Amino acid sequence: MVEKAMIFASKAHCGTFRKGTKIPYIVHPMEAGAIAASITDDEEVISATILHDVLEDTFVSEEEIEKEFGKEVLRLVKSDSEDKREELPPEETWKIRKQETIDYLKNKADKKEKIVALADKLSNIRAIYRDYEKIGDELWNRFNQKDKNEHAWYYKSFVEAFSELSETAAYREYCELINRIFG
Numbered sequence: 001m002v003e004k005a006m007i008f009a010s011k012a013h014c015g016t017f018r019k020g021t022k023i024p025y026i027v028h029p030m031e032a033g034a035i036a037a038s039i040t041d042d043e044e045v046i047s048a049t050i051l052h053d054v055l056e057d058t059f060v061s062e063e064e065i066e067k068e069f070g071k072e073v074l075r076l077v078k079s080d081s082e083d084k085r086e087e088l089p090p091e092e093t094w095k096i097r098k099q100e101t102i103d104y105l106k107n108k109a110d111k112k113e114k115i116v117a118l119a120d121k122l123s124n125i126r127a128i129y130r131d132y133e134k135i136g137d138e139l140w141n142r143f144n145q146k147d148k149n150e151h152a153w154y155y156k157s158f159v160e161a162f163s164e165l166s167e168t169a170a171y172r173e174y175c176e177l178i179n180r181i182f183g
Contacts, residue, residue: 001069002037005047006030008068012058018127020142028123029053035119039168044069045112048076049119056081079104079113080120090144098154105161118162122170125155125177132181152182 009029016025033050040046047069054060055077066074082097084090105117128151131139140148155178165171 001043001047001073002033002050005050005069005073006033009050009054012054012060016057020139021131023127025053025057028127031126032116032119032123035122035170036115039115039119039165039170040112042112044072045076045115048073048080048112049116051077052080052116052120056084076112076116079109080116094145095150102154102157102161105158109161111164114162114165117158118165118168118170118174121155121158121162122174122177125174125181129177129181148182156182 010026013025013029017023018025018028029050029052032052033046036046036049051065051069051073054065055062062074062078065077082101084097085093101117105114109117128139137148140146140151143151145151159175159178162171162174
């Protein structure tokens with residue numbers, strides 16, 4: 001199932017790149033999948049982590065994911081997908097979308113959903129840290145939300161939300177990188 005998810009995600013994200021870089025987008029879900037695999041051997045969780053952005057960022061439908069990977073993988077992918085409110089500019093909905101994610105992870109998410117989200121956020125924060133070390137505060141200009149303090153609020157909020165996973169190396173690395181970037 002994991003190999004199938006890797007192929008499926010690679011096709012879905014083909015030709016796309018990480019914001020402000022020439023790095024193929026697929027590097028992110030693959031790295032997130034590897035992080036999830038360091039926490040669990042549950043193939044549905046690992047597969048969902050690899051697929052976590054296909055609903056949000058590609059033309060793949062919920063029906064396709066369910067058909068190919070089953071209801072549980074779809075549930076996990078949906079748990080890490082934002083309602084992007086396509087009718088509005090992303091910078092107008094950024095705070096709302098991020099607050100919804102934080103609230104869900106703090107109040108409703110189960111452990112599997114938190115593993116998917118931690119793997120996603122750790123991969124993101126690794127990329128942010130690498131680029132922040134190179135270009136400093138210029139980094140924030142590549143995002144819809146340009147205010148570093150807003151990113152600090154968002155990423156720091158997950159420290160508590162992911163505390164159930166505090167025994168994992170991924171959680172400890174996440175906390176360390178948050179401190180290095182945001183203090």
